[in-house]
Amino acid sequence: MRPRSMVGPLLLIGLGSLLLLHTLRPQPGLLAIFGRYWPFILIGWGLVRLLEIVYWRIRRFPLPAYGISGAEWTAIILICLAGSALHAVERYRPWDRLGAVASRRLELFGRSYEYTIAEQRLPAPTAARLLVENLRGTTRITGAETQEIRVSGRKTLRAVHDAEASQADRNTPVELSRDADRVVLRTNLDRVASDLAASAHIEVVVPRGTAVEVRSRNADLEASSLASLEFSSESGSARARNISGPVRFILGRAALISLVEATGPVEIAVRRGRDLEVEAVKGAVTLEGYYSGDLRLASLGGPLRFQNVQTTLKLQKLPGRIQMDLGDLTGVRLEGPVHFSSSRACDVQLDEFAQGAEISVDSGDIRLRPAPSALGPIHARTRSGDIELALPEQAAFQLRARTARGTIFNHFGPLLRETSEGERASVLTGGTTGHPMHLETMRGSITVRKDTVAPPSRSADRSPRQIEIGARKGTPRAQHHRVRYAHDGTVAGILISMRRRTSLPPPQPWANAGQRPPWL
Amino acid sequence: MSTRKAALLRAIRGPIMLLTLGSLFAWDHSGGLAFTQSFPLLLIVYGVLKLLERTAVSAADPGGTE
Numbered sequence: 373m374r375p376r377s378m379v380g381p382l383l384l385i386g387l388g389s390l391l392l393l394h395t396l397r398p399q400p401g402l403l404a405i406f407g408r409y410w411p412f413i414l415i416g417w418g419l420v421r422l423l424e425i426v427y428w429r430i431r432r433f434p435l436p437a438y439g440i441s442g443a444e445w446t447a448i449i450l451i452c453l454a455g456s457a458l459h460a461v462e463r464y465r466p467w468d469r470l471g472a473v474a475s476r477r478l479e480l481f482g483r484s485y486e487y488t489i490a491e492q493r494l495p496a497p498t499a500a501r502l503l504v505e506n507l508r509g510t511t512r513i514t515g516a517e518t519q520e521i522r523v524s525g526r527k528t529l530r531a532v533h534d535a536e537a538s539q540a541d542r543n544t545p546v547e548l549s550r551d552a553d554r555v556v557l558r559t560n561l562d563r564v565a566s567d568l569a570a571s572a573h574i575e576v577v578v579p580r581g582t583a584v585e586v587r588s589r590n591a592d593l594e595a596s597s598l599a600s601l602e603f604s605s606e607s608g609s610a611r612a613r614n615i616s617g618p619v620r621f622i623l624g625r626a627a628l629i630s631l632v633e634a635t636g637p638v639e640i641a642v643r644r645g646r647d648l649e650v651e652a653v654k655g656a657v658t659l660e661g662y663y664s665g666d667l668r669l670a671s672l673g674g675p676l677r678f679q680n681v682q683t684t685l686k687l688q689k690l691p692g693r694i695q696m697d698l699g700d701l702t703g704v705r706l707e708g709p710v711h712f713s714s715s716r717a718c719d720v721q722l723d724e725f726a727q728g729a730e731i732s733v734d735s736g737d738i739r740l741r742p743a744p745s746a747l748g749p750i751h752a753r754t755r756s757g758d759i760e761l762a763l764p765e766q767a768a769f770q771l772r773a774r775t776a777r778g779t780i781f782n783h784f785g786p787l788l789r790e791t792s793e794g795e796r797a798s799v800l801t802g803g804t805t806g807h808p809m810h811l812e813t814m815r816g817s818i819t820v821r822k823d824t825v826a827p828p829s830r831s832a833d834r835s836p837r838q839i840e841i842g843a844r845k846g847t848p849r850a851q852h853h854r855v856r857y858a859h860d861g862t863v864a865g866i867l868i869s870m871r872r873r874t875s876l877p878p879p880q881p882w883a884n885a886g887q888r889p890p891w892l
Numbered sequence: 893m894s895t896r897k898a899a900l901l902r903a904i905r906g907p908i909m910l911l912t913l914g915s916l917f918a919w920d921h922s923g924g925l926a927f928t929q930s931f932p933l934l935l936i937v938y939g940v941l942k943l944l945e946r947t948a949v950s951a952a953d954p955g956g957t958e
Contacts, residue, residue, distance in 0.1 A: 408921055414914025421907035425900070435899050440906030448910065452917070459921060717923070 375433065379420050379444075383413075405681075407458030413451060484530050485537040489574065491524040492548045494555060500582045501554045507561040507589040509571035515580040515597030515614075521555055523548050525574035529564070540564045546572065583617065600636065618655075637674070667696040683718075686711040692724065699736070709748060719757075728807065733757070737816070741823060749807045758816040761809065762823040768806030774799045776814045783821040898948035905941045912937045 390406075421439050428435055440448075496519055504511055509528075523546065531537035544560045559572040571591075578584065581599045588605035593612070595601050600617030603610050607625040618636035621629060626645040631638060634653045642661035649668045650657060656674040659667075669676065670693035678685040685696075692705025701712060703722045710729040712720060719736040722729060728748020731738055735756040742750065744764040752759050758778075763769060771788060773780065777796045782788050788802030800820065811818055912934055920927040 411914045411917035411921060414910055415918065416914075418907045418910030418912075418914060422904055422911065425903045425907065429900055429903075435903040437902065438906050439903045439908075440910060444906075448913075452913075455917070 375428070377421065377424055379417055379424075382420065383417070386413075403458055404462050407455060407462045410451060410455030410458075413455075414448065417448070484528060485534075485541070487527045487529075487541045489523070489525040489527055489546050489572065491522060492546070493523075494521045494548050494550060495519065496521050496555065496579050496582065497550070497553045499553065500579060502557065502576070502578055502582050502584045503554060504557045504574075504576065504584065504586045505588075506557075506559045506572050506574060506586070506591055508569075508591055509559070509561075510573045510592045510594070511576070511586055511588070512574070512594040513576045513578060513584055513586070513596075513598065515582060515599075516577050518577060518579055521548065521557075521579075521582075522577040523557060523574060525572060527559075527570065527572045529568045529570040531568055536568075540568050540570060544570060544572075546574070664698065667694070669694040669696075682716050683714045684711065688727070705743075707746075744823065747807050750809045750811075752810070753812045754816065755813070756815045757813060758819070759811045759813050760819040760821065761811060762821050763809075765822045765824070768803065769809050770803045770806055771809045771811075771820065772799065772801050773809075773811040773818045773820060775812075775816060775818050778813060778815060779817045781817065781819040781821070783819070788820065895949070898945050901941060901945040901948055905938075905945070908941060909934065909938060 425435060425439055500521070502513075502521065504513070525546075527541065527544065527546075529537060529540050531540060543563045547556075547558045547560065549556050549558075557574075557576065559574065561570045561572060564570050578598070580597050583600040584595065584598050585602040586593055586595075586604070588603070588608060591605055591608045593603050593605075593608065593610045595603075595611070595615070596613040598612075598615050598617075600619070601612055601615050602618075602620045604622040605624070607627075608623065609626060609628040610621050610623070611628070611630045612619060612634070613632045615631070615634040615636070619631060619634050619638045619640075621631075621640045621642075623629070623640075623642045623645070626642045626648075628647045628649075629640060629642070629645060630649040631640075631653065632649070632651045635655060637655040638650065638653050638657045640648070640650070640657075640659050640661075642663070645661055645663045646665040647668075648659070648663055648666075650659075650672070651668070651670045653671070654673040657669070657672050657676045659676075659678040660680060662680050667678075669690060672690035674689065676685070676687050676690055685694075685701075687706050687708050687710045689707035690703075690705070691707065692703065694701070694703040694706070696702070698716075699718055701714075701718060701720045701722075703710075704724055706722060706725040708725055708727040708729055710722065710725050710727075710731075712729070713732040715734050717735045718733045719738075720731055720733060721737075721739040722731075723741045724743040725740075726743045726746035726748065728742070728750050729740060729752070730750075731740070731752045733754050736754055737757045737759070738752045738754055739760045739762075740750060740752060741762040742748070744767065747764075747767055747769070750761065752761070759773070761773075763784075774793070775798050778798070780790055780798045780800045782790060782800055784802070788800050790798060790800050793799055800818065811820075916925075916927055916930045916933060919925055919930065
């Protein structure tokens with residue numbers, strides 16, 4: 373009698389483990405991970421069945437007429453459909469369009485009404501704290517040389533009849549009240565039905581030393597010149613400038629978060645964000661969450677920690693800048709040790725970083741050029757991609773570079789020795805003193821070159837240049853673009869990622885400044 | 893002997909097709925060739941497996957009475 377297959381129990385164990393992991397430690401990207409890696413279920417399934425059949429044959433058990441039964445093919449088709457749907461949803465993000473449609477739905481009915489919010493004033497207590505509750509709309513808070521809190525603005529809503537609109541306006545009075553040393557500002561939008569789409573656009577002027585907390589559901593925030601700022605919302609965007617204390621943003625979906633000039637520690641946690649910009653912050657910066665757009669970080673005086681399930685970035689200080697998106701990380705003048713790891717494909721380029729770096733990516737190229745004055749240990753690893761390390765000519769280092777399948781380019785001559793390991797692997801070693809430098813790629817070339825680039829010039833040409841982008845046929849469908857900077861801060865080029873399977877001629881993404889792309 | 897070989901080839905046909913299918917989807921998702929472009933490989937793999945199976949059957953029964 374032939375034994376039964378193990379695939380069914382194995383699939384059940386895998387599914388149960390995943391669900392248990394999700395219930396114990398919920399992770400937002402679980403479905404996305406399934407959408408990305410589900411083909412490996414098929415590969416594992418096929419492999420197990422193949423091994424089983426070979427084993428049965430060796431043990432002389434009777435073989436099945438067909439290796440995969442009809443019921444199994446049905447399950448496989450269901451997995452293919454579900455996996456493809458999830459993958460498509462993750463890639464094309466249809467909910468962005470659905471959200472836009474939903475927000476316009478009400479515009480078909482009734483008409484828009486706008487009401488002015490009469491100005492209200494209240495003497496501010498010393499070291500005032502302001503709590504703003506504005507569910508929908510925009511909130512602009514400005515710190516100024518004043519001793520009172522002033523509120524003004526307008527309210528918009530949609531209704532079918534004038535009476536309905538007036539009633540809704542009366543039901544949602546803007547209240548400014550004082551409670552001990554705390555001032556509370558409420559727009560009371562929760563008192564009317566949500567299909568009226570009531571939103572308040574309020575402008576608040578407060579004394580400079582005010583600590584502000586804003587609670588919203590779907591609102592944008594603009595704030596400047598405050599003592600501290602806390603903002604929580606289900607969705608929205610936040611722009612803040614010149615905050616002299618702690619900053620904390622807790623957002624579900626965030627289209628844009630921008631923070632410029634802050635003194636205190638900064639904590640930004642989003643579930644799903646698009647663009648993030650943090651600049652000129654003196655305290656520690658902690659970032660959590662997924663960002664599908666660009667992350668731009670610059671001039672951070674304290675430690676930086678960015679983390680989500682797939683990516684971790686840590687460093688001690690950022691006098692220069694970092695630009696990161698889903699597929700690239702570019703950094704100039706970082707103080708480390710820099711730690712960056714990503715379980716997805718990512719190209720990494722770091723220039724003038726101090727105190728070493730530890731870089732690990734699933735796949736992608738790694739280009740490193742440490743600052744000559746503050747070398748540190750360097751560990752760089754990619755499963756598939758090229759690694760390039762530029763070191764000062766006189767630097768002392770202990771190098772071990774290994775490529776399992778690829779070429780090694782050694783610009784240091786006899787100082788380094790190349791040997792072979794097995795049939796395809798090559799190893800480059802050399803140096804007995806100095807910091808350890810470990811480079812490893814499973815598939816790709818390794819280049820160790822002398823850093824002969826001239827030091828940054830302050831008189832570098834920073835004038836803007838214009839690049840024309842067009843298409844021979846139709847409109848180019850660029851998914852995102854990324855500016856790559858040279859070591860001296862000038863723009864070295866622009867990477868334009870095109871949507872895959874476009875009718876445009878494929879990849880020639882790099883267009884140097886002033887040079888027309890080849891398809892023009 | 894060749895009949896057993898043909899039975900083995902028929903039994904592993906499904907798992908190999910499944911492996912190929914999974915690999916093509918994995919290739920697609922990792923940014924390689926799109927599945928809409930690579931799916932003919934499934935037909936080729938299926939054809940090769942059928943060819944091997946028939947060769948084995950013919951060797952076992954030259955009269956073609958299978």
